[in-house]
Amino acid sequence: MAMLRGTLDPLVLKTLSWAPMHAFEISTWIADRSVGRVEVDDAALLQALHRLEERRLVTTEWGVSKNGRRAKYYKITPAGRDFLRVESKRLRDHFDALVSILWAKTAK
Amino acid sequence: MPFDLRPGVRRLFRLPLSTPDATRQDVDDELGSLIASRVESLVAQGMSPADARTEALRHLGPSLDDARKQLHSSAHQRERRMRVRDFVDGVIQDIHYAARGLVRRPGFTVVAVLTLAIGVGATTAIFSAVNALLLRPLPYVRPGELMQVSLMLPAEGGQPSSALGWSYPMYAMFRDAQRMFADEAVYTGTEVTLTSGDVERVTGEYVGASYLQVLGLSPSRGRDFAPALDAQIGGPHEVIVSYALWQRRFNSDPSIVGRSIDIDRVPWTIVGVGPRAFRGLLGQADLLLPVSAEPPAQLAVQNYPFWLVARRAPGVTAAQAAGAAATLGTRVGDAFPNPMGGAKWQVAASPLNDARVDPTIERSLLVLSGAVVLVLLIACVNVANLLLGRASARGREIAVRVAIGASRARLARLLVTESLMLSLVGAVASVAVAWVCAHLLSTIDPTSILNGSRSRSYALGVVGFSSIALDWWALAFTFGVSLVVGVLFGLAPALAAARESLSGALKGDRVPGGARAGRRALVVAEVAVALVLLVSSGLMVRSLANLLATDSGVDATNVLTFRVTLPPGSLGLDSLPGFYQGILDRVRGVPGVADAALDACAPLSGTCFITPLGRDHAPTDYRMSSMTNLEWVTPSWFSVMRVPLKRGRMFTDADRSDAPRVVLLNESAAKKFFADEDPIGKHVTVGGLQDAEVIGVVAGVRQRPDSAPGATTYVAYAQSPQPRMMVFVRVSRDAPSIGTEVRRAIHEVAPQVPVYDMQTMAERTAAATAQARFRALLLTAFAIVALSLAAIGIYGVMSFAVTARMREMGIRIALGAGHARVQRLVIGEGLGLVGLGALIGLAGALAATRVLRTFLFDLTPSDPGTYAAIFAVLAAVAALASWIPARRASRVDPVVALRAE
Secondary structure (H helix, E strand, O other), X not given: XXXXXXXXHHHHHHHHOOOOEEHHHHHHHHHHHOOOOOOOOHHHXXXXXXXXXXXXXXXXXXXXXXXXXXXXXXXXXHHHHHHHHHHHHHHHHHHHHHHHHHOOXXXX | OOOOOOOOOOOOOOOOOOOHHHHHHHHHHHHHHHHHXXXXXXXXXXXXXXXXXXXXXXXXXXXXXXXXXXHHHHHHHHHHHHHXXXXXXXXXXHHHHHHHHHHHOHHHHHHHHHHHHHHHHXXXXXXXXXXXXXXXXXXXXXXXXXXXXXEEEOOEOOEXXXXXXXXXXXXXXXXXXXXXXXXXXXXXXXXXXEOOOOXXXXXXXXXXXXXXXXXXXXXXXXXXXXXXXXXXXXXOOEEEEOHHHHHHHHOOOOOOOOOEEEEOOEEEEEEEEOOOOOOOOOOOOOEEEEHHHOOHHHHOOOOOOEEEEEEEOOOOOHHHHHHHHHHHHHHHHHHOOOOOOOOOOEEEEEEHHHHOOOHHHHHHHHHHHHHHHHHHHHHHHHHHHHXXXXXXXXXXXXXXXXXXXXXXXXXXXXXXXXXXXXXXXXXXXXXXXXXXXXXXXXXXXXXXXXXXXXXXXXXXXXOOHHHOOOOHHHHHHHHHHHHHHHHHHHHHHHHHHHHOOHHHHHHOOOOOHHHHHHHHXXXXXXXXHHHHHHHHHHHHHHHHHHHHHOOOOOOOXXXXXXXXXXXXXXXXXXXXXXXXXXXXXXXXXXXXXXXXXXXOOOOOOOOOOEEEEXXXXXXXXXXXXXXXXEEEEOOOHHHHHOOOEEEEOOOOOOOOOOOOOEEEEEHHHHHHHHOOOOOOOOEEEEOOEEEEEEEEEEOOOOOOOOOOOOOEEEEEHHHOOOOEEEEEEEEOOOHHHHHHHHHHHHHHHOOOOOEEEEEXXXXXXXXXXXXXXXXXXXXXXXXXXXXXXXXXXXXXXHHHHHHHOHHXXXXXXXXXXXXXXXXXXHHHHHHHHHXXXXXXXXXXXXXXXXXXXXXXXXXXXXXXXXXXXXXXHHHHHHHHHHHHHHHHHHOOOHHHHHHHO
């Protein structure tokens, strides 16, 4: 399923709000949580991470994964948490509005 | 697990990746790691490695190459933006830190800012004055081409050569023969009475027809004089009124051109309104009158009233013009022999700009500039001292920062940000100080300053104190100086502090030796500079005191003075005594008036009228040695002004026009013309009086406050009436309030006659010393500032030294040194610094005060009394400044001091 514009960043931040992760863990986590309904291209994910780092919503550090592989870990910053909170609320309002319009009763 | 460092120790955000290559490598590594992880995970789910790899690449989205390209570019952008943000954040952080530091030490901040503000502000104000009075180009078209051409009286018999006005025929000869000037115009000041409507005395200039054109100006309304007008002697009565007069007297009436106005009871036609803000080269003119309309007698060869301004022809340099003018001048000198005998007249041309201000004003300004630069120097030294003290007090903090990884560059940036902020705040405060000072300078009335200086002809009225204002240049100057001071004097201590040894600073070795020596050197320098200023101001004040202590020869208290001038031709000479008698009688009738009298000139207002005096017969000798001041007075003038009679008798009302001619001499004149003889009963011929008898000798009255009374002959007004007289009124109560009543009283008898130039005699006396007071005031202000700054410097260094030596003091006290002894120790050290500074300053002062010689009245620049007084003041201030820390040192509790470290 294709991603709605502007929803990837909050999803990534939400994922990182549980724990610092590297890109593959993030991708897997999103796929698991949506039971496969949301799949993110790896390239798009990495670009989103660049973007988030640039905006200081996440920080990075190279570390070693459980499998002994070198991986770049991302950690959400306090600014990232603030952004996530605001953005989630904005998205929910947005979807509520969409839903109330699209499922409104229409004259037969 | 990463991120295990304690929070706050590492910087929150990672350092930017140093190179583009490193950035690309970082992207490739991560991409590789991601793909490998996915492959691994797919293989773990049972996929073959080849399929897993294909699946992983598919999952990437775009092709591997495209993905890399996109990611490289987004990573580069990220690095670039993060670097900018880091820098901005750093600067903001520095500013926050600096602001916090400044606010946390309000004492330090206030002193430093005030010091900067006073030093830089005063410098800016004086710079503005120098700019306005000496530097700014004259407000005419291509002012560099304008020259003043003067007739010169050659140097003779110890008298230096001096500029003289032209007579009209001499000017005409010069004009017709010269080739180096494209155009030229004469001008001369005049005073006239506007007799239509409200009677008003105004200043004007008689000018050549092309006067405005030479300057490159044109009337703001109406037309200029026709160039041919110069040729029509006795020509039409046309006048150009000044823009100011048009606004003030005619309410900016748009239909003014072509109207008629009565000047000295003669109708003139207004042909134009002058350029805005133009008051003639003499700076006071409300009327421009064509010289060709002057009474022909004024244009005769024996009158020398004219100044000449000329614009050089294209391609002629100033030197060429001066040379050609001098050559032509010898022909003029041959054609018109000097009637006083002696050397021939010459002609000199010099740039008009050279004549922009009176030379004494220029010298004063240069002296003040020098003084204010010294003040600025002291201010800088003090700020440096403060910053140095602060930097060494913070040695430990800085060492800690270095220890935890702050780079020297980062540290320097932090400290420079702090001093920059300090200087910016200082700059804003400086602008305020400069604005106030410049405003004060601009309100100085140039006429009162110039009064008593020999000649108005040196000065162009256009360059006035009122033109002093802060402009963009001055603001740029202020900010520039503040920033340079801030960075220079902030960076040096910052670097010194950064260089300090880590271990020493951390151990609490709080006073690095180098900084202490540096601060002491600064204090010595400060004291030396302050001494130079103190001595200069001391000399000025003593000179002023000498000047004010001179006896002018008259009692100036409770005397009101004003002029009453009759328009020419309104009364015959014979009727003048009666007219003035009527005025004096009316004035005497005003309540509070004790008596009133006439004289042609006011005392202390410069030489008024000089003429040769011959014993017995008519004078033939026109040299200075036979000249006397001539004053026309009514008999009561001497009693009104309280000038005592020394020998013989005073004038009486019986000395009328039909009585034998009589004169009074002052003591100088008696000595000059009669040496040891008794002048009483001798006969002289002077000022149109043939064979007048000397009836008495009176005490001298000064023409200038700084020179002894000149030889003066008094003539009884009734025997030699003049149309332009000054009235002296002795009053028994507050003079200004009587002024209005006196005006009213005169208006009742003579409504058509203007009463003007009304001042108390005390005001005239004050005006005569205005320049000296101005110099003394400013220099004293500078000296007080310098002394206060030096005191702050001494205090700062001594109190710092005491703090640093707390333990030593404790030991001394513990070993039995009394409080007095410890105090003596500290004060002695402070006085030692001051003594060294004073010695250096003494040499500087002896050299610097030589330039003051011309300003000193009855005082040598090395006046021992002044030096002694200044040393005493300096020693007292230094002792006080070190006594406060000394007292603190003597109160040290040895137990506390020894345990403290």
